[in-house]
Amino acid sequence: MSGGVEWGLHCCVVLSAADEPVVAAKLADLHDVSPTYLAKQLQLLSRAGLVRAAPGQSGGYLLTRPATEITVLDVVEAIDGSQPAFRCTEVRRRGPMAIPPERCDTPCPIAQVMDSADRAWRESLRAVTIGALAATVTATTPRELLDSARAWLSA
Numbered sequence: 384m385s386g387g388v389e390w391g392l393h394c395c396v397v398l399s400a401a402d403e404p405v406v407a408a409k410l411a412d413l414h415d416v417s418p419t420y421l422a423k424q425l426q427l428l429s430r431a432g433l434v435r436a437a438p439g440q441s442g443g444y445l446l447t448r449p450a451t452e453i454t455v456l457d458v459v460e461a462i463d464g465s466q467p468a469f470r471c472t473e474v475r476r477r478g479p480m481a482i483p484p485e486r487c488d489t490p491c492p493i494a495q496v497m498d499s500a501d502r503a504w505r506e507s508l509r510a511v512t513i514g515a516l517a518a519t520v521t522a523t524t525p526r527e528l529l530d531s532a533r534a535w536l537s538a
Contacts, residue, residue, distance in 0.1 A: 387424045387462045390416055392516070394425065395458055398434060399450035399517040400533065404443030409536055424462060431461030451514035456505055458513070468504075469497035 394410050407425055411418040425444055428434045433453055434444045446453065471494035475482050521529060 384459065385463050387420075387427070388459050390414060390421055391424045391428055391458045391462045392455065392513075394421070394444070395428070395433065395446065395450070395453065395513045396517045396520055397532075397536070398444060398446045399513050400521075401445065401536070403537065404437035404445050405536055406443040410444070413532065413536065427462050428458065431457065433457055433461055446513070449514065450517055451512050453513045454509050455511045455513070455516065456508035459508055467498065467501045469494070469501060471497070 393414055397410060397413065398405060407422055408418050410425075411421040414421070425434060425436075429436060429444075432447055435447050437443055437445055471491055473487070473491065474493075475491060476484060476487060
């Protein structure tokens with residue numbers, strides 16, 4: 384998983400509390416990340432329909448729907464794609480002891496295990512919304528820090 388997923392999730396959590404568009408440069412400053420790098424992640428989130436850019440002098444980014452309707456998996460797939468983490472290359476058909484393709488009549492046990500793990504991982508991420516994640520952040524962050532962050536973002 385790329386580092387962009389982490390930044391994308393942080394941005395979505397911040398945007399979930401925003402009443403007004405948040406400028407990309409402010410998001411980059413808040414997270415101490417390169418504005419260019421963060422802009423790429425925001426573009427991917429925008430292409431996936433998770434955030435939208437609000438034009439104008441007070442423009443910035445907003446979520447496109449309630450945070451309770453955006454899952455962590457939505458963000459992961461927007462940034463890293465939906466391809467499985469493991470791709471079977473049929474290693475058992477290679478080398479001096481290769482099994483001929485016509486004898487490979489059952490799925491590779493390694494591919495089966497990895498596919499099962501990938502499905503469980505995705506289901507776990509699908510079960511958590513940005514809204515739930517934001518609620519946890521709010522519950523575990525000192526109130527004065529949250530208030531300071533909100534004021535700083537809107538300044």
